[in-house]
Amino acid sequence: MGSLFRFDLDEVVVDSEEEPFEATELSLLNAKPYVDAWYFINEWFGKGFDIEFYTDRDPKFREVTERWLREWDIPYNELIFRKDV
Template structure:
């Protein structure tokens, strides 16, 4: 089910000069950006759109995504599928009872991503098993001071 992010989930935040800055999620609320193909279902290339409506979701992905949604986290699907695939994608998500808030189409295709943002970004690589997340410490690349 597609719903909008609730205003209560966002806190108005100001910088040290009193200027309004981007909203911050309420304490404990996570903002999940989740890929579709190869993450919550088999990898369906954009060049084979006829397969998009018939593939099956990974059961653990469906269970965990809906659990996170029920816990109040924000679920946004971020996919390399094109805007022309939005309707079949939304129908597929509804058919399989995924709960989500938004969907971003046109994610860059291919290999490695290096995300640069003015907000804290956490990344988890899907390696074939969708489960709850645990905290592990790893080295990360950061901008030089």
């Protein structure tokens, strides 16, 4: 295992005006990543670092969150929802 970076998804990677527990599927899909976060996550992942995201979102949004990460080409190794822990 290489070095690990763990990020809070909301307000660190995702530029959103809503609290994670107030989000809707549409608001999650329409959110945009912070440009600097997108750049550095892609750079670090490309260099072999492990990337994990942690979120307070409801686990019912797992699929939409994974879709959003794919659509924005944000690589990661693991996605952790607080309620899963």
